[in-house]
Amino acid sequence: MICGGGRLPGDIAAKVEAGGRPVVMFAIEGWADPAVVAPFRHHWLSLARYGTFLRLMRQEGCRDLVVIGILLRPSLWQLRPDLGTVRVLPRIVRAFRGGDDHLLTSLGRMLEDDGCRLLGAHEVAPDILAAAGPIGARMPGARDAADIALGLGLLAATSPFDVGQAAVVANRHVLAVEAAEGTDRMLARIAxxxxxxxxxxxxxxxxxxxxxxxxxxQRFDMPTVGPNTIDGVARAGLAGLAVAAGGVIVAEPQEVVRRADAAGLFAVGVPTPEGA
Amino acid sequence: MICGGGRLPGDIAAKVEAGGRPVVMFAIEGWADPAVVAPFRHHWLSLARYGTFLRLMRQEGCRDLVVIGILLRPSLWQLRPDLGTVRVLPRIVRAFRGGDDHLLTSLGRMLEDDGCRLLGAHEVAPDILAAAGPIGARMPGARDAADIALGLGLLAATSPFDVGQAAVVANRHVLAVEAAEGTDRMLARIAxxxxxxxxxxxxxxxxxxxxxxxxxxQRFDMPTVGPNTIDGVARAGLAGLAVAAGGVIVAEPQEVVRRADAAGLFAVGVPTPEGA
Structure with missing residues (x-):
């Protein structure tokens, strides 16, 4: 497991080990949380140490690889590549020229060429994805349903441009579209x-x-909501949040439900052609 | 001329009077700048004083109406309507249910039903629109041209959702999409x-x-760039700005050119199917 920031990598690793499969974490320096990584077998790794990563992965006898956690697009200028990275550098440079989607897909293909089988986090821990239906106690009303439909339509329209994966719609009026700032900052903007x-x-x-x-x-960079998202939605003064069922990870689901209910917000998984 | 915020209403009124047509400004309280309004024949008016407006307009013998300047979507809850407004209130409420576009179009139709001929600012002062070609001394490079094409494609895709009219694209990667925050705040976010x-x-x-x-x-709420936009682009560390030729107002064009050249930014009008 290549492990970026946040608590989600620990939750998923615990689920996988509970299912009887051993986990080795490759914790990315500067992103992964030492407290999250500590309970598991792990190695610390800086980005662009692809050669070291391949050697360790083979030593450990890893076959399947999951990439999970917050890992923002780094600057190509900031990386200090090792020899194994220099070998694949032309591919990395090409990958960096496209959007995030292109970047991740290219890196994924590269890893597969080197013998890793890439799996999505939801393939090793399927119950992390939002199901269709209410996540907390509240349900969206008719006005919310219209806003949700408009938001899903907008996200489908921006999707080919490799933009963010979230928007805020109120009263059939689009208030915000996420791009480089991420969901938390977009919600702070509404507030x-x-x-x-x-x-x-x-x-x-x-x-x-x-x-x-x-x-x-869907093997990388799955959109994710968690307790922070609920807090952000509450601070933004919204009625609730809707996520594509089967297409969005719900991190710390009990805490998500608790905070949504406490704040009087709805949280709902909605079926979409893509998520279904 | 219904006059919102900013200096643009004054510039346009000056152009129109220079062409020999008298101008009466209906300055919106809380939005219009007294210094901008002062040189022209004017009346101050609060929003939702539609009855007063119609009476004054007839007294003054106005026929053609231009709506110009910054006028943000007000809250329906904040308006204190007069009797003339109460008469049209059901139409206003319906108008408020849609996006900005819908709102403005509906108000426009209402004004026309009451005998006003609505004109766009560019119809009374055509040279306020960006032409195709460089606005300052610099020209975009090949990478910029690719970013511009991606941005125009994205804005065409979001257009049916009545979202904002601007985006920031860098290296074929969408960094920001404008919605309720407006262009200046979107640029500040990039910085x-x-x-x-x-x-x-x-x-x-x-x-x-x-x-x-x-x-x-295009008779209302035409997208506008001005000296502030150039400052925002500079602070955001971008290479320049591109506007749809024939579809975007350039306010204070000499100052726009001066600041763009001083900051080493390009500013360019680009032909689009819509703007052409």
Whole structure:
């Protein structure tokens, strides 16, 4: 398991080991959380140490590889490649020229050429994905349903451009579209715009809609919601959040339910052609 | 002329009066700048004083109406309607249910039913629109041209959803899509994301792309760039900006050119199917 930031890698590793499969974590320096990594067999690795990674992976007898956790697009200028990386550098440079999608797909293909079988986190721990239906106690109303439909339509339209995977829609009006800032900052923006009076809707109107890009390689960079997302939705004064069923990871689901219920927000998995 | 915020209403009114047509400004309280309005015959008006507006307009013998300047979507809850507004309130409520586009189109139709001929600012002062070609001294390079094409494609795709009219694309990667925050705040976000290391591109890469929504009623809410936009592009560390020729207003064009040249940015009008 290549392990980026956040607690999700630990949760997934625990599920996999509970199922009887041993896990070796390759914790990315600067991203992975030492406390998350500590309970598992692990190696620390900086990015662009592809040669070291391949050697360790073979030593450990790993076959299947999962890439999980927060790992932002690094700058090509910041990487200090080892020899194994230099060998594949032309491919990496080509990969960096496209969007995130292209980058991850290219790196995935590279790993497969070197004998790894790449699996999505949801393939080793299927119950991490949102199912269709309510996640907490509340359900969206008719106005929310219209906002959700508009948001899903918008995300499908922006999908070919390799943009972010989330938008905020309130009263059939698009308030925000996520790109490089990520979901948490997009939600913080809604809260700020509301504070300065640029968004004048009453609280409790509007939905965060999150869905995978159409045709996204679901083995990497699956869109994820967690307790932080619920807090962000609450601070933004929205009514709730909707995620594409089967296409979005729910991290720490009990905590997600607890916070959504406490804040009076709905959280719902909605069927989409892509997620289904 | 219904006059919102910014200096543009004054520039346009001056052009129209220079052409020999008298102008009466209906300055919106809270939005219009008293210094901009002062040189012209004017009346101050709060929003939702539709009855007063119609009476004054008839008294003044106005026939043609231009709506121009910054006028953000107000909250229906904040308006204190007069009797003339109450008469049209059901139409206003219906108008508010859609996006900005829908809102403006509906209000426009309402004004026409009451005998106003609505004109776009570019119809009374045609040279305020960006022409195809360089606006300042610099020209975009090949990488910029690819970013511009991607940005225009994205804006065409989001257009049916009545989203904002601008995006930032760098190295064929979409960094930001504008919605309720507006262009200036979107550019400030790029600067912040760069500062905190979330965007790691070197300075001088990336383009602000701005275009009207496809099928947008160009009589209202035309996308506009001005000196502030140039400052925002510079602070965001981009290479320049591209606007749809014939579809975007350039406010204070000499100052735009001066600041773009001083900052080493390109500014260019690009032909689009819509703008042409």
């Amino acid at each position: 700020e715009l509301r504070e300065i009076g640029r968004i004048k809707l009453p609280r409790g109107v509007g939905v965060l809609v999150k869905a995978p890009k159409v045709g996204q390689d | 912040e994301l760069r500062e905190i290391g979330r965007i790691k591109l070197p300075r001088g890469v990336g383009v602000l792309v701005k275009a009207p929504k496809v099928g947008q009623d």
